[in-house]
Amino acid sequence: MRNLWLGGVLTAIFAGMAVLSFLWTPYDPTVLDIANKIKAPTLAHPLGTDHFGRDILSMIMVGARTSIAVALVAVGIGMGLGVPLGLTAAARKGGLLDELIMRGNDLVFAFPSLLIAIMITAVFGASAVNAIIAIGIFNIPVFARLTRSGALSLWTRDYVMAARVAGKGATRISIEHILPNVTNLLIVQGTIQFSLGILAEAGLSYVGLGAQPPTASWGRMLADSQTMISFAPHMALFPGLAILLTVLGLNLMGDGLRDMFDPKLRRARS
Amino acid sequence: MSLLKIEKLNLSIHGSQILHDVSMQVAPGQILGVIGESGSGKSMSAFAAMQLLPNGARCEGQITVAGQDVLALTEPQLCQMRGRDVGMVFQEPMTALNPIRTIGDQVAETILIHENVSKAEALERAAEALARAELPQERFPLSRYPFELSGGQRQRVVIAMAIALRPKLLIADEPTTALDVTTQAQILELLKRLVAEDQMGLMLISHDLAVVADLADEIVIMQKGRVVESGPAATLFHDMQHPYSKALLAASTHVPNREGAAQDQPLLSVREVVREYTLHANGWLGKTSKLQAVKGVSFDIRKGESLGLVGESGCGKSTLTRAILGLEEVQGGEILLDGQPVFSGKKPNRAVRRRMQVVFQDPYGSFNPRWKVSRLICEPMHLLDQPPKGRALQDAMVEAMESVGLTADDLDKYIHEFSGGQRQRIAIARALIIKPDLIILDEAVSALDVSVRAQVLDLLADLSDRFGLTYLFISHDLSVVRSITDRVLVMKSGEIVEQGETQAVFDAPQHDYTKELIAAAPVLPANVA
Numbered sequence: 001m002r003n004l005w006l007g008g009v010l011t012a013i014f015a016g017m018a019v020l021s022f023l024w025t026p027y028d029p030t031v032l033d034i035a036n037k038i039k040a041p042t043l044a045h046p047l048g049t050d051h052f053g054r055d056i057l058s059m060i061m062v063g064a065r066t067s068i069a070v071a072l073v074a075v076g077i078g079m080g081l082g083v084p085l086g087l088t089a090a091a092r093k094g095g096l097l098d099e100l101i102m103r104g105n106d107l108v109f110a111f112p113s114l115l116i117a118i119m120i121t122a123v124f125g126a127s128a129v130n131a132i133i134a135i136g137i138f139n140i141p142v143f144a145r146l147t148r149s150g151a152l153s154l155w156t157r158d159y160v161m162a163a164r165v166a167g168k169g170a171t172r173i174s175i176e177h178i179l180p181n182v183t184n185l186l187i188v189q190g191t192i193q194f195s196l197g198i199l200a201e202a203g204l205s206y207v208g209l210g211a212q213p214p215t216a217s218w219g220r221m222l223a224d225s226q227t228m229i230s231f232a233p234h235m236a237l238f239p240g241l242a243i244l245l246t247v248l249g250l251n252l253m254g255d256g257l258r259d260m261f262d263p264k265l266r267r268a269r270s
Numbered sequence: 271m272s273l274l275k276i277e278k279l280n281l282s283i284h285g286s287q288i289l290h291d292v293s294m295q296v297a298p299g300q301i302l303g304v305i306g307e308s309g310s311g312k313s314m315s316a317f318a319a320m321q322l323l324p325n326g327a328r329c330e331g332q333i334t335v336a337g338q339d340v341l342a343l344t345e346p347q348l349c350q351m352r353g354r355d356v357g358m359v360f361q362e363p364m365t366a367l368n369p370i371r372t373i374g375d376q377v378a379e380t381i382l383i384h385e386n387v388s389k390a391e392a393l394e395r396a397a398e399a400l401a402r403a404e405l406p407q408e409r410f411p412l413s414r415y416p417f418e419l420s421g422g423q424r425q426r427v428v429i430a431m432a433i434a435l436r437p438k439l440l441i442a443d444e445p446t447t448a449l450d451v452t453t454q455a456q457i458l459e460l461l462k463r464l465v466a467e468d469q470m471g472l473m474l475i476s477h478d479l480a481v482v483a484d485l486a487d488e489i490v491i492m493q494k495g496r497v498v499e500s501g502p503a504a505t506l507f508h509d510m511q512h513p514y515s516k517a518l519l520a521a522s523t524h525v526p527n528r529e530g531a532a533q534d535q536p537l538l539s540v541r542e543v544v545r546e547y548t549l550h551a552n553g554w555l556g557k558t559s560k561l562q563a564v565k566g567v568s569f570d571i572r573k574g575e576s577l578g579l580v581g582e583s584g585c586g587k588s589t590l591t592r593a594i595l596g597l598e599e600v601q602g603g604e605i606l607l608d609g610q611p612v613f614s615g616k617k618p619n620r621a622v623r624r625r626m627q628v629v630f631q632d633p634y635g636s637f638n639p640r641w642k643v644s645r646l647i648c649e650p651m652h653l654l655d656q657p658p659k660g661r662a663l664q665d666a667m668v669e670a671m672e673s674v675g676l677t678a679d680d681l682d683k684y685i686h687e688f689s690g691g692q693r694q695r696i697a698i699a700r701a702l703i704i705k706p707d708l709i710i711l712d713e714a715v716s717a718l719d720v721s722v723r724a725q726v727l728d729l730l731a732d733l734s735d736r737f738g739l740t741y742l743f744i745s746h747d748l749s750v751v752r753s754i755t756d757r758v759l760v761m762k763s764g765e766i767v768e769q770g771e772t773q774a775v776f777d778a779p780q781h782d783y784t785k786e787l788i789a790a791a792p793v794l795p796a797n798v799a
Contacts, residue, residue, distance in 0.1 A: 096514065156631055157635050157636075158630040158631075158635045158636035159635065159636050159637050159638045160596075160631065161628075161630065162628065162634075162636060162649065162697075164595075164651045165595050165597070165623075165626075165627065165650070166650040166651075166652045166653055167618070167620060167623055167624075167652050167653040168649075169654055172718050176638075177638050178398060180638070180640045181638065181639070181640060254412050
């Protein structure tokens, strides 16, 4: 329960910052102020400024928006395609369609994901949209496998048999009976994939293949700061911490949710 | 001197009291039968003797095992005791063994934990223990894995683990509940022999009066955490005092009152049905082999009749059920309901299917936990061309619920709010709602406590009289089949080996297999209740 709380609070802080950045930021994160460049944290700039004099707090707030948007859409792509594929494979277990879907997944899984993401963005151009698509594709097999394994055990339940006796077809059973009972698995995996998405976006932006300037992005802030790390460590520290804490928060939340949904662990605790 | 002595035991978990003033004892070479329904505290008493209690449990009173005051022992001392002085056999042989370790390793483990011996010596003694549990080395070497064994053989491995160190006391918690009736008889015989050989004490926990009556020297009957009756088995059944014990005995031998007579007209005809599976042993492109699960089965069910189908696990009962329900195509023969085929061409025949429904065994697994009862029981309406709406739908739901003894208020609840017996009533309501002619009861009362089972059987008998229902009653429990069916089919290895009037088959079985089944079924002592 403590994990869930801590993770939830951390996630809420960063989500809150992203939402707030639409309405208000301390400074405009795109306005350059060369006179105030590379300032260590002060009252006026709580997290300092970067080499163009931009306020780091404002950039982190807007950067949270980018990270969350990219990760959210990428998880959406993964779930939107992976879950139906997994449900289909489970409904046709052992059939040709099952084999096709799952071997296709194995194929995608066989490639190192970040490398292929770099390739996709390098070929189709560096942009946030291409980063989303690249990360999203690698989420598909994760959700497809998870859904299939969860669904397979549900297909042996008597209530599925009862639905078949009621003349319901595989599609209908998958939607009415199987899907609602695998949602807890999907929510847990979703939070974990979400954190991996944030990490992947930061990685792509770091090598310059994610969101392009002037859009603020945590990964690029890190990349910009690396040559100045010896005399301006705050420029690397704060975006680094932002990535760390968000990923940590989401992982803790995923763990906590899994504990909450897992009846075996729940019984052991009480 | 007694091996196990529990005296005035009060057990509470997180402040709520589970056991009240429980006392019982077991002497060497003696079998104590502990009988009770689920939640009666019978398993908790056994766990208390080994101090394997959930967190937050507090014991008051006295528990002595082989002269040691268990409540005064520290955890390391308890670890010493468990396995060496007290062995335990669990209900579910499928989960009591670690699937990735060989049976030799698992039996040897107990020995290695408690005695300072070499691995080789431990394995040698494991082999000996397995041999005593009737798993001789020639046929069941130590290197076997649990998945290579049948349920009964696995239970023998569990027993071998429990007796490897020749403990003074053996606790068996529902050791045969998950097993077929003939296997059950063998396992009980084995336990009895081991008790006599080693002069062990055996605490045999069961919900089944007949199992305990056959075996036990002393009997304790528990209800809601209290011992309501205890005494020597020989006299207890004839001289019961407590109303609960009497009710339990009456429920075990309950025969529901059925009136409606079967008409002389077949409702369901099964003709020479063959169900084959194609096995792909070597992948998709490799050679295939065929497995016949049902080999040319024929029978009729007359209108208004209650037909029993008896057989052990793996005999093809479930496969046959799925074929009758039109869930799977058959490879030969035909299944007709009132002259119409269940499967026409490649498609199941909806007009026929809406006249059949099914009730499953597991009251916990047969409902989608995320649906309300109102939605659950309406599911079969999917088969109707024009399902009722609004007022008519509401009336149909209420009628179905009321006919199984539940109320309209229950429609708005989720399934976890109901007990096992109530869930089984809801399962029956779900089957009734589209007013079918035939209901297949697939082990429908096997998971229920005896008193609840008696109520559900009464309900079924009453419903069949009121709605003119026909039942196909599939069960491994012979006493239930005997009490509710008119005719019975005995199935073995995909074939029907015997059929006839229930009474006649039970009184004078013809086929060897039927004789074996009936001989293996535990019976209560004659002329009680």
